[in-house]
Amino acid sequence: TGEVVRFYITNVANSRTFNITFEDTKIKLVASDISRYEREDWIPSVVIAPGERYVVDVQFGSPGNAIIANTIQAINHFRGEFYPRVDTLSNVTVSNQKNGEDLSGSFELLRENPEMASDIENLELYFNELPDYELETLVRAQNLPTPIVISMESDTLYVPPMEWNDAMPMMNWLSTAEQVTWILKDKASGLENGDIRWQFEQGDIVKIRIFNSPDSFHPMNHPIHLHGQRFLVLNRDGSRNQNFVWKDTAILPVGSTMDILVEMSNPGEWMFHCHIAEHLHAGMSFNFVVR
Template sequence: MPAMTPSSGWRMIPMDMNMPMLPGLEGAVPSVGAFLPGVGIDLGTIPLARPSAIVKLQRGDTLDLSVSMVRRSIDGTEMLMFGYNGQYPGPLLDAVEGSTVVVRVRNEIQMPTTIHWHGVRLKNQFDGVPGLTQAPIEPGEDFIYEVKVPDAGMFWYHPHVREDVQQDLGLYGNLLVRSPDPEYFGPVHREEILVVDDLLMDGEGLLPWGKESSTHALMGRFGNVMLVNGQTDHQMKTKIGEVIRFYITNVANSRTFNITFGDNRIKLVASDIGRYEREQWTPSVVIAPGERYVVDVQFDKPGETVIANTIQAINHFRGEFYPHVDTLSRVMVSSQINEEDLSDSFELLRENQEMISEIENLERHFNEAPDYELETLVRVKNVPTPIVISMESDTLYVPPMEWNDAMPMMNWLSTGKEVTWILKDKTSGLENGDIHWEFERGDIVKIRIFNSPDSFHPMNHPIHLHGQRFLVLKRDDIKNQNLVWKDTAILPVGSTMDLLVEMSNPGEWMFHCHIAEHLHAGMSFNFTVREY
């Protein structure tokens, strides 16, 4: 018989034995209340979640989408989580480029929610940002989204109310928008979806989230349990020589993955909003929260191989990097040879002339001075003293990326009350919500963003723009050789990136860091694109 959901008090977070607790922090808990959904509810009354189903959508179709509590079993522990239409992830919506579908959302959880259609250049009133484009959908209420999909690509949908909680609890799903061109991509034997995520759990289940404000405000909430498509034991079967196209989406709150496919070669073909100028080989796929990548992989050796998150983690206590591998999926490659040999087409790196032409039309803007310059900073106050001492003693080197939570207790104790992450307009000096940029539809705008290492605890940021698409022209003054339309891009510590944004979609839009806890610690502002 399923247990009752656990009480909502704080429990000590799981700690790596290599990173002992700092003296002075014994018994410390975050300065905010603890929150778990559905405390005291008999789990037996909650329906068991089902794996994601594919929903093929034709032009003008209407989809009913519920936001509800579900029962999940993860690593043997039954827990109350959230789901779209009772599924994990939410249903895979399979639509055709240029079509419009209607999604009727009903909120059946005990929190307000919305749905943000990440990367889709849709009408502003359907962007799902509470207080900006719509009122939150209160429990028991409905909202109708009209989702027009002008671009081919792999998109995703998730809440924009307390994403740190709701998204982590399972509210995410993909929206695959297909080009009508049958040769948009090269041939493959089949397609697979990989939605990568992590959850923070202990023996009792999910660790509580902050009630009034996010915990883990410094580094974001890293999980200790890896999920692919909501599963901890994801597996696949394939045949030798088979070429599989993987659509990868990172829905984690904070973790950036470095995904490898064993010794098999990886061909990168597309990202957030369409194809690269040129397909290219890559040793791994680095994917930050909110980003998507499309890769083709040929499995050319029989036996078991693993899809893994392969990183050099940091042990601050020992002051060293160490190799760390999380198995994400096990792939059994049978020695049976696939009837259709796609080796030749797999070897071919295609050029996408349509994309190259699009880029050529924008080249006159590449060398213009930035229209706006932003700097990222963090400001902290009332942090427990042992944390300050510890961090002060380790400020000589800050890694470009935080691949793991190397300071779990310090991170847990930092909440939105103590930490403010900042996007600062270098020209006006304004910060976060005080910034408001105005553009006209059709403007091509260059934005330079610098991730300053000169603050208390700098960190990488996946920068996300709503409603528009952009190119990453340069990083650290080095020209990007292979462009692709993006809506989210990594900004490592100490780095500067130049974005060329096509302001094509009128409305009021958000600009923010996609680490959920950084967003809730202030790291966002709005901009307006007006019709002329």
């Protein structure tokens, strides 16, 4: 009872975003992909997309069995219904016995990270600049069986910002990368996926705006991932981020616009892609070079 446990969480699923809840606990957000947060914070759950990593401290309360679960608001597209769904990920036995050092006092403190604050101060002059590049996420489908096309037309009457559950397993099973292409489109050049060839110099600070179009055939949320570099999520839909952390993966909901500021610090040829494996396999990636 009262024990504080640090969890290092990585989402290695190919497509599923989790909303991880800890029963009868307090959860403190500490760090994400590449750094600690600017400030520690209390959170109700951990929303984690494929490829993301989070570090949280959890204090367990009453003795008994505490469930770690994926707690989501699922959707049935065809019936137009939301319904709660809870899948147990793990069970934790909480005993009366005291184990190890009592960390309750430090757990209650929300610490600040001076290194992150210094990074923000050095980069703040770029925050309000116009984006250097703009990307749009789309999907293109061809030669799908007629029943799937008809069902998809009704399916997209409403598209949730986040797709927590697989509401169309038959469509996913029947379609292939030969029929469905997931797209990253450079708005300035019109180039898509592997035809995009961005070039940078080491030390460049690059602002990229990414828009997840809700008007494509079947829009979905995308975990956007950059290899070899780190970035800050500056804002989402015009709302400035209030607690920065260095990332290499960030979720982009349907209909949302996200501005990221990338520090091009690592020379080489690197990949920019969606971290949903099926989307990557169906074309949603390109390479960029840092010289």
